[in-house]
Amino acid sequence: MDVRSRRRLGIAGAAAALGAAGIGAAVAARRVAVGRVRLQPDPYAGEPFGVRCGEPMTVLADDGLPLYVEVDEPEARVSGRPTLVFCHGYCLTQDTWHFQRRDLKGFRKVFWDQRSHGASGRSKPGNATIDQTGADLAAVLRATVRPDEPVVLIGHSMGGMSIMALADREPGLFGDQVIGVGLVNTSTGEIHQMTLGFPLLLAKAVRPFAPRVVSGLGRRKQIVDPAREVGADLAFFVIRRMGFADRGISPGIVDFVERMIRATPIDVIAEFYPSLMRHDKRAALEVLTRIPVLVMSGGADMLTPRPHGELIADLLDDAEFVGIEAAGHLLPLEHPDEVTAALLRLVERSSDAAAAASAREGKEK
Template sequence: MTRLPRLPRPPLSAAPGTPAVPAPPRAADRVRTITTADGAALRVLVRGPDDAPLTVVLGHGWTLGSSTWERQTAALTDPARPGPAVRVVRWEQRGHCGSTLGTRPLGIDLLGDDLAAIIDTLAPTGRLVLGGHSMGAMTIMALAAERPDLVRDRVAGVALVATAAGRLDTSRPGFPLRARATGTAQRLIMGALARLPREADRLRSLAPPRLGAHRAAVRRLLFGRDADPLRVRECAELVHGCPAAVVAGYYGPLMRHDMTARLAALRDVDTVVLGGGADRLTPVRCARALGRALPGAEVRILPGLGHMLTVEAPDEVSGVLLRMCAA
């Protein structure tokens, strides 16, 4: 059996409450820093020729990092891939893996502004394909809401992976009792993290990511039944390296966000929605609802897989992006 390449391992935060120190980039990546209007420094990785006719921009999810797109980046920039060259741009979301937070309150619309700044700086012309996992896909939805002309004029395809357009807060009325109890417990935990982030980071430092209990929790929350233990460990390290203040800071915006009525710009774009049949964070209902909001989109549910489709089903996700690039 062919072993997939290992994700780069991110060292843990140098101090409680600070962004995780990024892993060294791969030799093929060029590192750029884009400073936003509110002073956030976004760490960006670029692979492929700068004069490529097509740029693929990939956004990662909450508590994770751009390394979760490594397999897709390798496939898209493989010299043996037929067709014109492709450039891939990945970035670390605010507060993650070396990107700083800036001064504006965290929110999904803010992340859409960050994506716009990255495109305006690194890909001001030419065709685009956009891929987002979880919060990264919500970032693309925010860009489509704020910059519809950019999306309609330049975007050739969009892959929305393991994500939701809204209704993630299950503590509200209308959800089953068990889901409401789980949602309420999550809200209380995140409230405690927001109040005591440094204390939470110190406590987490006593339980390293290699600890079996931590990996088991990540596996249950993020992966399907037959997940590769190596992939689980890599994601457990990413989650462990995300500061408590960042984890808690994004929770409220994620629960409140609702892009369902703001997706008009994506309705005429080649869009594929991928969902995991065993996803606990953005369950199948979220993929189905996104498909109803985007009637022209293709919705694929991958049975037995969890939230981490970019690493659980790398070939499936790569295939969607490769097809969009070829088209």
């Protein structure tokens, strides 16, 4: 082993030792801190997070896996409005879109759980990939939307990557059936470069070991998953720190996110991790130049930092970029009103663009 390799291992080992030495005191301190946070006034204490109210259905993916889907039919649907199809992120579920589901009235809305997440079936490990989630999204569209019905696709984090994978797989859908796309807290690639807010030197030292660590945890599901139950208080603190920029974020929202993540088995997390690290769909953005796109990023997002969103917007012809400086990786839950308002603008832009394109085609005929 050369000097450079020994130095890297030394730094990583030092970081691990420091973490191990302080873990007992940290857990006790975090329990006290979390208890204090939960005692604060919470405007969302009675919010029915995770209560599903749409029409449930099962859609079979191309490998036969059952995908859980819910369709919300509006009481009074406005003619000509597109169906909104929502795609959630890694370790989450369709309930990520709780506020948008509640507040976007008058739209037909489709929500689905990614494979191995939520109520969907458990994937074979080899099919736990971003490309496969793009194929899954295609199956959901075929099952829930008529071919002549306009659609706006909306994805958060890995859900945005699923939309890019669909564009790569079936580009003909975009500009024809898919008239608009919303990309929230997502990236075209280079996720393996993220620092998670750690100093760059420490992040670079630990980064090479991350795949092996995640893979090792995945092989110890029987030990790790019960430990996650016991460590829920510590997870609350970590999620509050890593997922949100607002230190006054509702404890009810943090608890809700913690439950979604904890419900995702550790081996599922491990199976998807390599595909996330290899994700590279920059070339697929060429397909999205045909339609209006909304790109939203958080200034304090540690998982898909703001520059990732800015890059996407810069590469598109008709993109609205919305950057919220005091926001983390969970914009739909941390800043729901801003997300909902931006989606309404996207729908209006997409509908206008589709109508103009239809008028041009009519004149040419």
